[in-house]
Amino acid sequence: MEFIKEFSVLFEHFGFFADHWQSVIMWVVGAVLIYLAIVKEMEPTLLLPMGFGAILMNLPSVGGMEGVSDVLHTLYNAGIANELFPLLLFIGIGAMIDFGPLLSNPKMLLFGAAAQFGIFFTYFVASFFFEIPDAASIGIIGAADGPTAIVVAQQLGSKYAGPITVAAYSYMALVPIIQPPVIRLITTKKERLIRMEYKPAMVSKTTRILFPIVITVIAGLFAPGSVALVGFLMFGNLIRECGVLDNLSQTAQKELANLITLILGISIAFQMNADKFLQLDTLLIMGLGLFAFVFDTVGGVMLAKLINLFSKKKVNPMVGAAGISAFPMSSRVVHKMGLKEDPQNFLLMHSTAANVSGQIASVIAGGLILGLVQKFLGGA
Amino acid sequence: MKKAVTVFLLLAVLVSAFTLNAAAEEAPSADAQQSTAEASIESSEASIESSEAPNESAEVSAESSETSSEGVINFTFSTSRFPTALKHMAVGMLGVLIVLGLIAVVVFILNRVSRPKK
Numbered sequence: 001m002e003f004i005k006e007f008s009v010l011f012e013h014f015g016f017f018a019d020h021w022q023s024v025i026m027w028v029v030g031a032v033l034i035y036l037a038i039v040k041e042m043e044p045t046l047l048l049p050m051g052f053g054a055i056l057m058n059l060p061s062v063g064g065m066e067g068v069s070d071v072l073h074t075l076y077n078a079g080i081a082n083e084l085f086p087l088l089l090f091i092g093i094g095a096m097i098d099f100g101p102l103l104s105n106p107k108m109l110l111f112g113a114a115a116q117f118g119i120f121f122t123y124f125v126a127s128f129f130f131e132i133p134d135a136a137s138i139g140i141i142g143a144a145d146g147p148t149a150i151v152v153a154q155q156l157g158s159k160y161a162g163p164i165t166v167a168a169y170s171y172m173a174l175v176p177i178i179q180p181p182v183i184r185l186i187t188t189k190k191e192r193l194i195r196m197e198y199k200p201a202m203v204s205k206t207t208r209i210l211f212p213i214v215i216t217v218i219a220g221l222f223a224p225g226s227v228a229l230v231g232f233l234m235f236g237n238l239i240r241e242c243g244v245l246d247n248l249s250q251t252a253q254k255e256l257a258n259l260i261t262l263i264l265g266i267s268i269a270f271q272m273n274a275d276k277f278l279q280l281d282t283l284l285i286m287g288l289g290l291f292a293f294v295f296d297t298v299g300g301v302m303l304a305k306l307i308n309l310f311s312k313k314k315v316n317p318m319v320g321a322a323g324i325s326a327f328p329m330s331s332r333v334v335h336k337m338g339l340k341e342d343p344q345n346f347l348l349m350h351s352t353a354a355n356v357s358g359q360i361a362s363v364i365a366g367g368l369i370l371g372l373v374q375k376f377l378g379g380a
Numbered sequence: 381m382k383k384a385v386t387v388f389l390l391l392a393v394l395v396s397a398f399t400l401n402a403a404a405e406e407a408p409s410a411d412a413q414q415s416t417a418e419a420s421i422e423s424s425e426a427s428i429e430s431s432e433a434p435n436e437s438a439e440v441s442a443e444s445s446e447t448s449s450e451g452v453i454n455f456t457f458s459t460s461r462f463p464t465a466l467k468h469m470a471v472g473m474l475g476v477l478i479v480l481g482l483i484a485v486v487v488f489i490l491n492r493v494s495r496p497k498k
Binding site: 102109112114117127128129135203207211280365376 | 462469471475476480481483484491
């Protein structure tokens, strides 16, 4: 009898499911994220840790299991709440990016700017439902840039930082699904077949070295809120381009970026507790995030169409869609779409130039939003 | 097509979970009803005691109002924020275009000034 009583201890947490069926839903969400990461290979470095973390965070929190959420909470406070991990990750991203295609064709910077339209339009739409700081933080999902979304949401003190981060990273992974139908909807077959000649102008080493420094100074003057993000991104790029710090550049691109990504993914999962996550607010935020990505794409494509009205050298409007910051997924999507329409149409270098400009533009947009909202809150 | 189906399934799971969760939180369960009944008995007792300790009862009512305000839906439709958001949208979009345009000009000048050695 004593044995059976002891044995029954093994099953005492099974009652957890009756009261916490929402946790089971979160397991399913976690499983789908893991499935998308492994089987569909969609942003596996982030979706897999997030998916596993979602399961981990929704296990019965009794006795020793409480330690799991404590550990994730500690990681969250140590690296996300204070914006340390996103900024460190930006050093790695900066070291990975070759701005060469953009430097040889600086006009592409305009596509990066136009493809931030979704951020501001979503902010405007979200303001009908949420307070200004929350609406601005939701709009920044359209930056298609996880670290920027985290920094803006944290600095504006949004109570929706968790869902915003999850939406930003999830939609980044879903760019190959979101963008093609939108691009097809707003472009004609004839426009998609436009060929663009690629004649890369040689870029000097001096330009490559001065570029990150100049960008940081300009961003600092116009959008001081973006200095931390732009500064760390450009610091990583300077390490890459200076030519005397190859070891540091390699470390930033591989070890640093991998380590931070590994911890970042599972730390974000701290916000994926069923009680916090399964709310109608979250659903609306996810919907607005999708809206932001759609209108980013629309903004970039429309600018290309506008340029085509006045320019002799036609631009394939699909390249404009690559102006979002989801690097390098968006440029690959556009390149593949171009090849599908015409197997001889190579858009990769043009779309890469637009895509890296989107990386800069999204950070500057984040800084501008921070400045505008903080000024409003200060004056309100 | 398969990807679209996967995403659709994910969204379907999420929508149903959110809806069920909202419905579950809105509809008081049997336990909740029982606890409400107990709470009403307690509150009537508290109201008797409140004449003796008015400050205490004020604190309790403040706490209970805080708890009741924690609803499932925290967002509300309002047009009062519309002018601010519209202004921020215009300034922000224009700001991004100006800054990126300026960077493009600077890069153009850099390319002119510093030509690569052949």
